[in-house]
Amino acid sequence: MDNRLDIQQITKRLENAFKPYKCIVEAPDYENLIYAKILDKNGALIIKTPSVSIADINNESSLSTFIDRTKVTMESKGYFV
DSSP: OOOOOHHHHHHHHHHHHTTSSEEEEEEEEEETTTEEEEEOTTEEEEOEEEEEEESOEEEEEEEEHHHHHHHHHHHHTTTOO
16 A cells, blocks of 8 residues: 555645645646745745655655644644644
């Protein structure tokens, strides 16, 4: 059984992980790198994640770690998810 997540699954998880804030996922190099921008309710940028290799977050565990680290960074800026 292959537990790897594809780009659509990763994108959906990221978009839903930071509600009520808006998460925009961008993959400038669709095959390799991905990053997310989290916006507040007014559309202002809260955080832009560092680019990460899709291969590094293509399973549940590593994607959850990426999400958790992003939430910690957001909390350090006063935003709670």
